[in-house]
Amino acid sequence: MxxxxxxxxxxxxxxxxxxxxxxxxxxxxxxxxxxxxxxxxxxxxxxxxxxxxxxxxxxxxxxxxxxxxxxxxxxxxxxxxxxxxxxxxxxxxxxxxxxxxxxxxxxxxxxxxxxxxVTDHVAESKRADENERHLSFAMQIGQSVGIFEWDVSRDAVVVDKQFLHVFGLPAELSHAPLPLVQFIQAIHEDDRDRVAAAITKTVETGCEYEEQFRVSGADNASRYVLAKGECRRNPQGTPGRFTGVVFDISRQYRDELALRESEARLRSVMNSLDKGYCIAEMIRDPEGNPIDYRYIEINPRFEEMTGLKDVAGRRMLELVPNLEEKWAQIYGRVAYEGETVHFEDHSEAMGRWFSCFATPVQPYGRFAVVFKDITEERAIQDALLKSEAEFRTITEAMPHLVFRANIMGVLDFCSPSLYEFTGLSPKDGDISGGFSKAIHPEDYEEAVSLWSHSLTSGEAYDHEFRLRHHSGGYRWVLARTRAVHDKDGNTLQWLGTCTDIHELKLAQEEKQLMLGEMNHRVKNSLAMVHAMVSQTLRQADNIQDAITSIQSRISMMARAHDRLVSSNWLDAHISEVVEAAINPHRSKTHNFVISGPDLRIGSKQSLALTMALHELATNATKYGALHTPEGTVEITWGIQDVDGQDVFSFRWAEVGGPVVEKPTRKGFGSRMIEQAVAVYFNGTAELVFAPEGLKYTLSAAADGVTA
Known part of the structure; x- marks a missing residue:
């Protein structure tokens, strides 16, 4: 053509x-x-x-x-x-x-x-990709471009094959003169009159012709067409030739429609967000540096999140003149370098903290931001950090072992004093596991059971147990834990302390031991008084002698008891301690054989030895050598060299009494003689029930006698 x-x-x-x-x-x-x-x-x-x-x-x-x-x-x-x-x-x-x-x-x-x-079409396609990533649109122009020429005076239209393809007409009509009405009839009936009127106007006035309309294509599917042209006049001034082109813009039309729908959906989503949203375009200085940005579009929450009003179309520095430069620099990288960023930052000029997600959008130089005002959240977070710092400072200054557990009972904080006490380390990772393993095996089951009960019921936890010390031994502690609740009464966490009560616990045990001993001694004293009175009466020549002897012995027992209960003895001669202890048990027929060097022993050792001798003498009076006239008790002590070390030894041996039978169980007195006395002397003690007579041996390092 x-x-x-x-x-x-x-x-x-x-x-x-x-x-x-x-x-x-x-x-x-x-x-x-x-x-x-x-x-x-x-x-x-x-x-x-x-x-x-x-x-x-x-x-x-x-x-x-x-x-x-x-x-x-x-x-x-x-x-x-x-x-x-x-x-x-x-x-x-x-x-x-x-x-x-x-x-x-x-x-x-x-x-x-x-x-x-087609630059704008390509840009629109890219913009659609950004607005709805999973709905991709390829903005391309139609598959066909057709050319037409209409001789107005002869009403003869000549078109090429591409034109016929766009209009859905047979290809053989190419280059054949056809009347205009044949093409007008191919236009959709809803667009036909408008297009005909536009053609008439161009012919009459000489204005440019540009119209969009629908036709039925070769595949009987509706196509969207863009027609452009111009009507040139003859030298006589009458309409001559009307020439132009037609474009199949069906794809562009669908893409633009999809873009508008996508943008509408995106706008609907952004308007429903509980966050602020905006699209803005960067503004640069002559050197190309980003210095400001203009808001193109915002959602309803924008004003609430920023406090700014009437924003659309205005520059940020117009709204906030003293805004920090960092905002333009950050968004400049997004708009011009294609970065996508997520950050939190503070604006002194606006007096707010923001959490922002910014991404580039089309056309070039624009960016979108989804953001939230987190000023209140940051204030709460700062207050929480301050409270946590104060809590740690207080716990580090406290003498108690402080710990914190979550609602499941798992420890998530321990004070330095607790780590120091147990020898555990924060680097061990499993704090709860390490703390549990530090509980004494004999106390573990009860301690854990009560803790589980508190976690379930919310009740306070108060329990004493032994906890392994960094020295390797165990010390008694009192653990107290209380639940921390929110305003609705729900448990948030548990706070607790462990107090070292080891010395108090030992004092209580010693007190109980002393009370038991006193009770035991009273019973033994009454028995001994009974035995002493009975024996004295049997052996006395007359009643007056018996009375005198009984009074004397009771007086000596009282003096021995005075020494026994005294808690502030000074060092004493061991011979004095022995004599004071056995004097109440002497009689004409009972014989004590005592021998040993003149040694001094400490007050604690004096008390312990007095208690032991009293028990041995009482037992001998009731069952042993002092129970018969022929019985004898040998008491000896001294210092011996054993493997180059000075060793103190003390021995009690009964002979001439009834045949001794080993008891089926050890009573309070036997345990006290063997265990308590050995502890006071920091040595060992042994009680032997030999048939010929009871024997008691105490051995200790010489320096433990006065320690």
């Missing part, structure tokens, strides 16, 4: 096309024609005769030029939907453009190129 049109008609038609048109001739592809649109884009009218490759070298790569030579060589046209062109501006910036490029052969003469600017 192009070859059949005269040059003037071709020039008029190509100047009316909303595209860059250039004709290249010969093997060198010299420019022999460029329409007004191409000349305007090139910035010069001096194009004819230049090699296309030389002129376009500043915007196209050498490999891109090959497609033009290939069409010329093969005679086969090509259609490139998105042909990329990069231009450098005087400011040094690179501008990226996209064209729908159609290259058709002109036989041996050359080729003709049509370039339709």
């Amino acid at each position: 192009i070859a059949s049109l005269d040059p003037t008609s071709c020039e008029l038609m190509f100047d009316a096309i909303p595209a860059h048109v250039v004709v290249l001739s010969g093997e060198d592809l010299e420019i022999t024609y460029a329409n007004a649109s191409f000349r305007k884009a090139a910035g010069t009218d001096d194009l004819l005769g230049q090699k296309f490759s030389d002129f376009m070298s500043r915007v196209l790569n050498p490999e891109d030029m090959g497609v033009f030579a290939e069409v010329y060589a093969t005679g086969k046209g090509v259609d490139i939907p998105e042909f990329e062109v990069k231009l450098n501006t005087p400011m040094g910036e690179s501008i990226q453009l996209f064209y729908r490029l159609t290259i058709q052969p002109l036989g041996v003469q050359g080729i003709v190129c049509f370039g339709y600017d």
